Amino acid sequence: MSHPRYVIDQMISAKSIAARIEALSDEIEAEFDQTDKLVVVGLLRGSFVFIADLVRELDLPVEVDFLEASSYGDGMESSREVRILKDLRSGIEGRDVLVVEDIVDTGHTMKHVLGLLGARKPHKLRSIALLNKQTRREVDVQADWNGFDIPDEFVVGYGIDYAQRDRNLPYIGKVRFID
Numbered sequence: 001m002s003h004p005r006y007v008i009d010q011m012i013s014a015k016s017i018a019a020r021i022e023a024l025s026d027e028i029e030a031e032f033d034q035t036d037k038l039v040v041v042g043l044l045r046g047s048f049v050f051i052a053d054l055v056r057e058l059d060l061p062v063e064v065d066f067l068e069a070s071s072y073g074d075g076m077e078s079s080r081e082v083r084i085l086k087d088l089r090s091g092i093e094g095r096d097v098l099v100v101e102d103i104v105d106t107g108h109t110m111k112h113v114l115g116l117l118g119a120r121k122p123h124k125l126r127s128i129a130l131l132n133k134q135t136r137r138e139v140d141v142q143a144d145w146n147g148f149d150i151p152d153e154f155v156v157g158y159g160i161d162y163a164q165r166d167r168n169l170p171y172i173g174k175v176r177f178i179d
């Protein structure tokens, strides 16, 4: 499969991301302060960098688990049908759970995942998204915390890919196609 050529314009610097995560971690600590053990659930693969930085800012006992839901395939189109490709290893009944997502775009993925995990009767279920594309929303869902609100642009970096590329960029950039 061949892809059009593009360049990446920086949108959010590594430094801004780090500062935002530090601020968010204080709010998250306050929310889960009384918890015995929090399960932080990263949605694969896009959240892997974010969850790594986030848990290292959390001064709480945490367990880390991962869930993989299908979304875009290899392109830029969102698929409205969400499938679970890899489920959690841990049971979450009675536990405190924080779902960590890279981007809430149309909202289908987050809504599906929160419904699925909510049905397992956690004690507390919260969610955080690094990026929020509010104008793209098709279903009514909000993460409890958002790192940054961004416009309707296709972004890469800091774990987020375009056709599996650019996840290793330390910043968030927007994709701009060139002929």
Ligand code: IMP
Binding pocket: 046, 071, 072, 078, 101, 102, 103, 104, 105, 106, 107, 108, 109, 110, 153, 154, 155, 156, 160, 161, 162
């Ligand atoms: P939603 O179900 O439409 O909210 O899509 C959520 C998923 O789509 C995110 O977890 C991302 O994996 C992917 N996604 C949404 N916007 C972008 C983007 O700008 N770049 C790369 N992936 C994206």
Ligand code: MG
Binding pocket: 043, 044, 045, 046, 047, 071, 102, 103
């Ligand atoms: Mg994703």
